[in-house]
Amino acid sequence: MELLLCILIFLLLAVILILLIKLHLIHKTAEEIRSAFAERTAADTDTNTLICISSRDRYLRRLAGEINAQLRCLRKERHRFYQGDLELKEAITNISHDLRTPLTAIHGYLELLDKEQLPGPADHYFAMIRSRCRVLEQLTEELFLYSVATSVQELSPEWLDLNRALEESLLSSYETLRQRKITPDISIPRRRIRRFLDPGALSRILGNIISNAVKYSDGDFSVTLSEDGSIRFSNSARRLSAVTAGRLFDRFYTVETGRNSTGLGLSIARLLTERMGGSIRAEFSDGRLSIVLLFPCGEEN
Numbered sequence: 470m471e472l473l474l475c476i477l478i479f480l481l482l483a484v485i486l487i488l489l490i491k492l493h494l495i496h497k498t499a500e501e502i503r504s505a506f507a508e509r510t511a512a513d514t515d516t517n518t519l520i521c522i523s524s525r526d527r528y529l530r531r532l533a534g535e536i537n538a539q540l541r542c543l544r545k546e547r548h549r550f551y552q553g554d555l556e557l558k559e560a561i562t563n564i565s566h567d568l569r570t571p572l573t574a575i576h577g578y579l580e581l582l583d584k585e586q587l588p589g590p591a592d593h594y595f596a597m598i599r600s601r602c603r604v605l606e607q608l609t610e611e612l613f614l615y616s617v618a619t620s621v622q623e624l625s626p627e628w629l630d631l632n633r634a635l636e637e638s639l640l641s642s643y644e645t646l647r648q649r650k651i652t653p654d655i656s657i658p659r660r661r662i663r664r665f666l667d668p669g670a671l672s673r674i675l676g677n678i679i680s681n682a683v684k685y686s687d688g689d690f691s692v693t694l695s696e697d698g699s700i701r702f703s704n705s706a707r708r709l710s711a712v713t714a715g716r717l718f719d720r721f722y723t724v725e726t727g728r729n730s731t732g733l734g735l736s737i738a739r740l741l742t743e744r745m746g747g748s749i750r751a752e753f754s755d756g757r758l759s760i761v762l763l764f765p766c767g768e769e770n
Contacts, residue, residue: 495526498522501524506536509540520537520540572602572609576602579598579602583595624667629668631698632694638676639692645683646683649686651683651686653690654689657694658695662696674762677734677738678702685704688705689704689705701760703760705756709753718749735749735751747764748763749763
């Protein structure tokens with residue numbers, strides 16, 4: 470009787486050991502699938518390699534096979550998306566470039582007409598044509614800048630003072646602010662705040678944000694650079710709402726007050742900000758719009 474009991478205990482321990490080994494192998498295979506799936510679905514990964522597992526279990530291998538089938542579909546759709554995006558960028562570049570030539574000619578003829586004596590109504594129509602041409606020129610330039618910003622992959626970062634970069638952007642926008650009779654409220658700390666960024670990209674980001682503030686402002690504008698490196702651009706914008714403010718970063722999105730714009734300014738700003746490892750967001754509360762820009766602090770050599 471005791472011998473039979475010992476045999477049963479031995480068999481039970483053997484079964485438990487086999488189950489533990491089986492469970493360990495299942496955990497190992499699941500981790501292999503998880504790790505391989507995460508690697509192959511990463512945004513910056515483009516590989517034809519599928520998931521391979523060490524387990525011989527037919528159910529786990531069937532699971533890996535189903536995941537591989539979905540990976541093939543995902544890779545096909547990703548390639549189609551990239552191709553379509555490249556074609557769109559190329560079309561935008563070509564269209565904006567083609568528009569520049571006739572616009573230059575139109576401006577030349579307008580300059581010649583400006584030297585002529587025109588009757589009252591004709592002079593009024595001439596002013597309207599010149600104004601519309603300037604708007605069209607601005608829209609064409611924004612389209613071109615967007616195509617360039619989305620096509621250029623390599624940036625040339627260097628250590629910059631956010632203080633100085635912000636001051637220079639505000640000075641370059643002085644005339645635009647003066648025309649809108651906006652006196653900005655500026656708060657910049659004395660301590661130098663340095664970040665490793667591309668100078669041209671940072672200048673474009675700040676310029677686009679300031680232009681957006683001027684476009685939607687009800688007459689005020691404030692800029693605050695905090696010690697943590699975040700920059701808050703704020704202005705009253707009662708014509709906006711929480712919904713429209715949340716869509717300001719969408720490509721080609723405009724609201725009625727910005728109908729003379731392509732809606733690409735903040736889209737370009739977000740694209741360049743994220744490319745340099747930063748973040749940008751819009752907040753809207755009590756009729757006030759705020760754009761918050763933040764670049765994380767790196768280690769300077």
